[in-house]
Amino acid sequence: MGFNMRDRVRAAGHEVVGYDRNPEVTDVGSLAELVERLAAPRLVWVMVPAGDPTRQTIAELAELLDEGDLVVDGGNSRFTDDQLNSELLDSKGVGYLDCGVSGGVWGRENGYALMVGGTAEHVEQAMPVFDALRPEGPREEGFAHAGGVGAGHYAKMIHNGIEYGLMQAYAEGFELLEAAKVIEDVPSVIKAWQRGTVVRSWLLDLLVRALDSDPELDDLRGYVEDSGEGRWTVEEAINLAVPAPVISAALFSRFRSRQEDSPAMRAVASLRNQFGGHAVQHAGPTSGSGTTQG
Numbered sequence: 001m002g003f004n005m006r007d008r009v010r011a012a013g014h015e016v017v018g019y020d021r022n023p024e025v026t027d028v029g030s031l032a033e034l035v036e037r038l039a040a041p042r043l044v045w046v047m048v049p050a051g052d053p054t055r056q057t058i059a060e061l062a063e064l065l066d067e068g069d070l071v072v073d074g075g076n077s078r079f080t081d082d083q084l085n086s087e088l089l090d091s092k093g094v095g096y097l098d099c100g101v102s103g104g105v106w107g108r109e110n111g112y113a114l115m116v117g118g119t120a121e122h123v124e125q126a127m128p129v130f131d132a133l134r135p136e137g138p139r140e141e142g143f144a145h146a147g148g149v150g151a152g153h154y155a156k157m158i159h160n161g162i163e164y165g166l167m168q169a170y171a172e173g174f175e176l177l178e179a180a181k182v183i184e185d186v187p188s189v190i191k192a193w194q195r196g197t198v199v200r201s202w203l204l205d206l207l208v209r210a211l212d213s214d215p216e217l218d219d220l221r222g223y224v225e226d227s228g229e230g231r232w233t234v235e236e237a238i239n240l241a242v243p244a245p246v247i248s249a250a251l252f253s254r255f256r257s258r259q260e261d262s263p264a265m266r267a268v269a270s271l272r273n274q275f276g277g278h279a280v281q282h283a284g285p286t287s288g289s290g291t292t293q294g
């Protein structure tokens with residue numbers, strides 16, 4: 001993603017020096033070299049995996065940068081990391097902004113929506129780069145200064161929680177259409193929702209795109225990873241006592257997708273058999289084929 005963002009910022013006429021551990025895409029051999037190549041005051045955009053990789057990169061930058069420089073963490077860091085990163089850099093006179101970035105692999109062409117946390121002064125310093133990255137059109141439709149340090153990543157976390165819920169709703173609708181005998185052409189129904197309907201959206205457009213090349217989605221296994229944002233959203237819902245049943249269910253559906261078989265459902269089947277003598281299916285080579293009464 002950083003690679004695409006570099007291209008977009010360059011295309012807007014800015015000097016960009018990129019460092020990546022992959023020698024095929026990097027412009028320089030180290031962070032130290034990157035800092036040397038840029039004239040102060042510098043803006044360093046960190047776009048690495050959340051957690052330790054981001055924390056370590058920022059700690060290294062704190063040693064290399066000069067007073068007046070600015071670091072933007074554009075990764076999907078947890079918002080609670082931002083205060084620590086900001087304090088560390090502040091002790092060296094280096095500014096810090098956290099920036100939630102949405103747009104994925106399409107952002108290079110369409111622009112990236114940006115949600116930023118930090119001081120107004122730092123936001124102003126970085127605005128030429130934000131303007132280069134955000135989608136064309138009114139700034140407020142693809143950019144928000146959401147609040148102080150942490151607000152950008154908080155906004156992105158909630159955005160991603162919503163993303164989980166929306167995807168899950170489309171997915172369940174897809175399965176229901178597939179299961180119904182009365183529907184003869186599932187992709188055409190979903191395609192027809194793209195214009196005029198209440199549920200039209202970019203995610204729906206992407207589902208149509210996926211169905212164009214694989215009408216029953218049977219090239220894929222129903223196995224879904226997560227990279228943290230949905231979990232943090234649910235944790236935050238618990239902390240704030242805000243009911244978030246849709247996002248929670250969407251997160252748990254992903255966990256369920258990774259199980260070959262469900263221990264919980266084995267327990268339910270077993271109990272139903274214990275108290276009511278209801279039929280169960282037995283595991284083993286003939287798994288699923290035999291049922292017995294308790």
Ligand SMILES: O=C(O)[C@H](O)[C@@H](O)[C@H](O)[C@H](O)COP(=O)(O)O
Nearest residue numbers: 101102103104160226227228229
């Ligand atoms: O807005 C975006 O561009 C996406 O949300 C992007 O940030 C990424 O695709 C998600 O982080 C995936 O999140 P999960 O791995 O948790 O599904």
